[in-house]
C-alpha cells in the first residue's frame with residue numbers, strides 16, 4: 001500500500017508517530033463499527049485529503065490484520081459524503097470529483113445544510129460514525145476528542161477525528177511525503193478553504209512582484225501554521241464592489257435584515273420588528289437589499305450571515321438571542337466568521353446586573369459571544385450594550401418599542417463619532433407627480449446618469465395613483481440640485497414635495 005510504504009520509508013519521526021496514531025484511531029473505528037455504519041465526510045480540503053489517504057491505508061491495514069486483503073486497493077468501500085454548496089470554489093468541486101474517480105470512491109453528494117443533510121442521511125442509512133478531517137486549531141474542534149458524539153441538537157452519531165492532534169506542518173509533511181494530489185488552490189496561496197465569500201489567498205504568502213498581478217507562494221511554505229486561517233477573511237471591498245456596484249455609485253449604504261424564528265415561518269407570530277427596522281433604515285437613507293426569515297438553526301443562520309455580510313455594508317439580525325435551546329443566532333454568527341463562542345466577561349457583567357437573580361448554574365450561556373470579532377457598543381439608554389460582530393449587528397429586541405430605542409441609540413452613537421458608521425445619516429427627499437410612468441421614465445434615467453451619486457427610486461401606491469420619486473444621497477445640496485434638474489425637464493408644478 002503506497003501510503004503506508006511512503007511513511008515507512010520517511011525519516012520524519014514526528015510524521016510517523018502522527019500517522020501511527022491516526023491509523024490506530026481508524027482501525028479502532030473500523031473494528032467498532034461495521035462498514036455500513038461508517039461514513040467519511042470529504043470536501044476536497046487539505047485536511048480531508050490527508051484523511052482520505054489515511055482511511056485508504058487504515059482500511060487496507062485493517063483488512064490485512066483480518067487476513068482478507070489481497071494486497072491491492074482498487075476501490076474505497078467507506079461511504080463518502082460531500083456537502084456541495086453553490087458557494088464552494090470550482091477548484092474544490094473539481095478536485096473532490098477528481099479524487100473520487102481516481103480512488104474508486106462512490107461519492108454521495110448532499111445539497112442541503114450539514115444538519116438537515118445528516119438527518120436525512122442517517123434516516124436512510126444505518127450510519128453510526130463519521131470520519132472528519134477536523135484538527136485542534138479549527139474553531140469547530142473546541143471540546144472535541146478523537147471520538148466525540150455529535151453535539152446536542154445534531155442527529156446522533158460518533159464524530160471520529162483521526163487527525164485531531166495534527167498541526168498544519170504535519171498535514172503538509174504528510175501530503176508532500178506521500179506525493180498525493182491536493183486541490184490546486186493550495187499552490188496559489190490559499191491555506192484554509194471555506195466558501196468563495198470568505199476565503200482569499202493568505203497575505204503572508206504574498207510575493208512582491210513588479211507585475212500588476214499579486215502572486216502567492218504555495219500553502220506548504222507558510223512558516224507559522226497558527227496563521228493558516230489568515231486568508232479566511234471577508235472579501236470586504238472586492239466582494240461588495242462586485243455585487244453592489246450600484247451602491248458604490250449612489251454612495252448609499254446597503255443593509256440586509258435577517259429574522260430568526262420558527263414561529264415567524266409557521267405564521268404563529270407576525271414579524272413586526274422587520275417592518276419597523278426596514279422603515280427605520282430607509283428613513284436614515286440606507287437601502288435594504290434583502291430581508292429573510294430563517295429557522296432557529298445554526299447552519300441556516302451562519303450560511304445566510306456569511307452570504308449577506310459579503311454583499312452588504314451592514315447585516316441586522318434579530319430573534320433567537322437568549323438562553324433557550326432555540327437561541328442559536330450568536331452561534332450562527334460565530335460560525336459564519338469561523339470563530340467560536342467564548343465567555344465575554346464585560347457582557348456577563350451587564351447581564352449580571354440585569355438578570356442576576358434569574359441566573360442559574362455557574363455559567364451564563366447568554367454571556368458567550370463570538371470570540372475576537374465582537375465589539376460592545378455602549379449607550380447610557382441601553383441596559384445591555386449593542387453586540388456588533390464586524391459588520392453584523394445582533395439585536396436583542398423582542399418588540400418594536402425596544403427596537404425603536406436601540407436604533408435611536410445606534411444613530412446617536414454614530415453622531416457622537418462612534419467607532420463605525422452604524423446608521424449614518426443621509427439626506428433624502430420625496431416628490432409626487434401625476435405624470436405617467438412613460439412620461440417620467442426617460443428623463444429620470446437621464447437624471448440618474450447626471451447624478452450618479454444620488455439614488456433614485458420610484459414607486460406608486462396603486463396602479464392608477466400618482467408616482468412617488470425618492471432621492472437619496474449624502475448631502476442636501478446635491479439632492480436639491482438633482483430636484484432642480486428634474487423640474488427643469490418638465491412644466492412647472494408637476495412635482496409636489498412630500499413630507
Ligand SMILES: Cc1cc2nc3c(=O)[nH]c(=O)nc-3n(C[C@H](O)[C@H](O)[C@H](O)COP(=O)(O)O)c2cc1C
Nearest residue numbers: 041114130132140149150151154159193194335338
Ligand atoms: C459530517 C459533519 C458532522 C458535523 N457534526 C457537527 C456536530 O456534531 N456539531 C457541530 O457543532 N457541528 C458539526 N458539524 C459542522 C462543523 O463543525 C463545521 O461547521 C463544518 O465542518 C464547517 O467548517 P468551516 O466553517 O470551517 O468550513 C459537522 C459537519 C459535518 C460535515
Ligand SMILES: Nc1ncnc2c1ncn2[C@@H]1O[C@H](COP(=O)(O)OP(=O)(O)OP(=O)(O)O)[C@@H](O)[C@H]1O
Nearest residue numbers: 041042043045046047048082083132133134192193
Ligand atoms: N462541505 C463539506 N462536505 C463534507 N465534509 C465537510 C465539508 N466541510 C467540512 N467538512 C468536514 O469537516 C472537516 C474540517 O473542515 P475544514 O474546512 O476545517 O478542513 P478542510 O476543508 O479539510 O481543509 P482546510 O482547512 O484547508 O479548508 C473536513 O476535513 C471534512 O471532513
Ligand SMILES: [Mg+2]
Nearest residue numbers: 045192193194
Ligand atoms: Mg475547508
